[in-house]
Amino acid sequence: MLNQSPNLDLMFQALADPTRRAMIDRLSHGPASVSELAKPFAMSLPAVVQHLQALEQSGLVSSQKLGRVRTVRIEPEALSLAEQWINDRRTLWARRLDRLGDLLSETEGDQQ
Amino acid sequence: MLNQSPNLDLMFQALADPTRRAMIDRLSHGPASVSELAKPFAMSLPAVVQHLQALEQSGLVSSQKLGRVRTVRIEPEALSLAEQWINDRRTLWARRLDRLGDLLSETEGDQQ
DNA sequence: ACTTTGGTTAAGCATGGTCTTAAGTAACAA
């Protein structure tokens, strides 16, 4: 299954679950099969697959099947998109604080 | 109400909703009151307040009440934490790709 | 004092997300 078009709703929703974040964590070290990904978790395989579907629909992960094993890998561009969204807002705020700082020091200058 | 201890589950959950992302977007330009934040949305005030509670519980936002108006502001450190989580995994993956690239070019060198 | 503004609380409802078990399929192994 190829990657879905990344969607912020689905991406952040996918990242909101600790199981799915643990999977991303595992996948950041390299691709893995479904059963490899399932191993650390005390839940049924269908549950694991449902988590993987959430990750794949969000675009954060892609997978392809070869023979009977599905190999899952991380999609760094999608991760980057989510990261960028946060960064943009955070830096906007930071710039605003900078401008406020400038204004303050200008007024101090006027007073001195 | 002061800021909650930031929690990745709650933060990403909070960011998963377009209404709440729009609020963060608005707040990245500066603090705002509850009714200012509510204005763009076609939903009841209680619904807006519930979204703000989700944001505040996640730590992404803090607020304080003065007289009868509650002023909400962004918490850049919490945003930074979420951003950092993604960045860490993404760069881990990128470094892995670099190492693979190195291995490949070494083998190419051997062959040439 | 009375009204308006800004927000809060509570209750209810529809939908969606996270698990389960049971049953099925297709590839590979003996």
Next chain:
DNA sequence: TTGTTACTTAAGACCATGCTTAACCAAAGT
């Protein structure tokens, strides 16, 4: 060909989420 492995599909239980309306409260304005 028979069994085992690696998923896949389907259906249901159960709790969480995202809204609503109604009623309330307290600060500010007239």
